[in-house]
Amino acid sequence: MTRTNVSPTEDQPQASGRIPVVSCRDLRKTYKLGEQRLEVLKGISFDIMAGEFVAIMGPSGSGKSTLLNLIGALDTPTSGRLMLAGTDIGKLDSDALAHLRNRLIGFVFQQFNLLRRTSALENVKLPLIYSHDHVHDPDAVALERLAEVGLEDRQHHTSAQLSGGQQQRVAIARALVTNPQLILADEPTGALDTKTSVDIMALFSKLHGAGMTIIMVTHEPDIAAYAERLLRFRDGLLVEDVKQVPKAMPWT
Numbered sequence: 566m567t568r569t570n571v572s573p574t575e576d577q578p579q580a581s582g583r584i585p586v587v588s589c590r591d592l593r594k595t596y597k598l599g600e601q602r603l604e605v606l607k608g609i610s611f612d613i614m615a616g617e618f619v620a621i622m623g624p625s626g627s628g629k630s631t632l633l634n635l636i637g638a639l640d641t642p643t644s645g646r647l648m649l650a651g652t653d654i655g656k657l658d659s660d661a662l663a664h665l666r667n668r669l670i671g672f673v674f675q676q677f678n679l680l681r682r683t684s685a686l687e688n689v690k691l692p693l694i695y696s697h698d699h700v701h702d703p704d705a706v707a708l709e710r711l712a713e714v715g716l717e718d719r720q721h722h723t724s725a726q727l728s729g730g731q732q733q734r735v736a737i738a739r740a741l742v743t744n745p746q747l748i749l750a751d752e753p754t755g756a757l758d759t760k761t762s763v764d765i766m767a768l769f770s771k772l773h774g775a776g777m778t779i780i781m782v783t784h785e786p787d788i789a790a791y792a793e794r795l796l797r798f799r800d801g802l803l804v805e806d807v808k809q810v811p812k813a814m815p816w817t
Contacts, residue, residue, distance in 0.1 A: 584651045585612040586778045592645040605631045607801040618773040620789035621782045623798035637749050638662045671740030675752035677732040679724040686720040689739045710738040730761035750781040766791045
């Protein structure tokens with residue numbers, strides 16, 4: 566697998582005229598634990614441009630989950646700047662953050678986070694209920710997304726009636742239903758077997774090929790290998806940022 570170091574000065578929006586989907590500058594996050602202060606992120610800087618597929622790796626406590634929460638607009642930085650599609654999230658209140666999340670980001674989780682007694686169609690449709698944008702026919706939009714992940718024939722099945730891989734496909738369809746600019750995937754294959762994991766990565770690779778921006782946290786090197794760029798964290802610092810040739814699917 567070929568890798569190339571990414572310079573911190575590469576692909577700057579000022580030089581290219583493009584606005585990154587994610588832009589971090591000296592990003593820091595500190596938590597107060599009683600009288601102590603725990604600095605989880607220690608001044609990190611990078612850009613992620615539209616259409617990139619980026620894997621984030623690092624040991625427990627490295628700061629990768631905190632970073633994902635910040636990029637997902639679930640939290641705000643202690644200092645530094647985090648821009649999402651040109652918007653500084655540090656300047657937004659909770660309502661504005663919620664609106665940004667719904668408009669910009671689709672989430673995929675390790676444990677799927679589906680309503681178990683609810684149909685696949687209703688699970689996929691759920692983000693549209695909270696959307697500020699009026700959708701004329703939510704059922705049709707949700708069914709279209711299920712078709713994209715190959716589950717239109719399972720639309721009436723509840724989550725409890727679906728396999729783990731099928732549940733993750735429903736979760737991906739749900740993440741896509743609001744037409745987000747960015748997919749955040751937190752250990753999306755962590756609860757799946759090897760074959761099903763490859764199937765899910767094939768779906769992510771297809772989405773990436775269609776132009777979707779994907780940021781994926783994983784602890785599995787063979788899963789990170791499907792991305793075109795790897796960010797590696799340790800002790801709250803970005804210690805490696807490399808471009809790589811994505812792993813080919815077994816049948817290609």
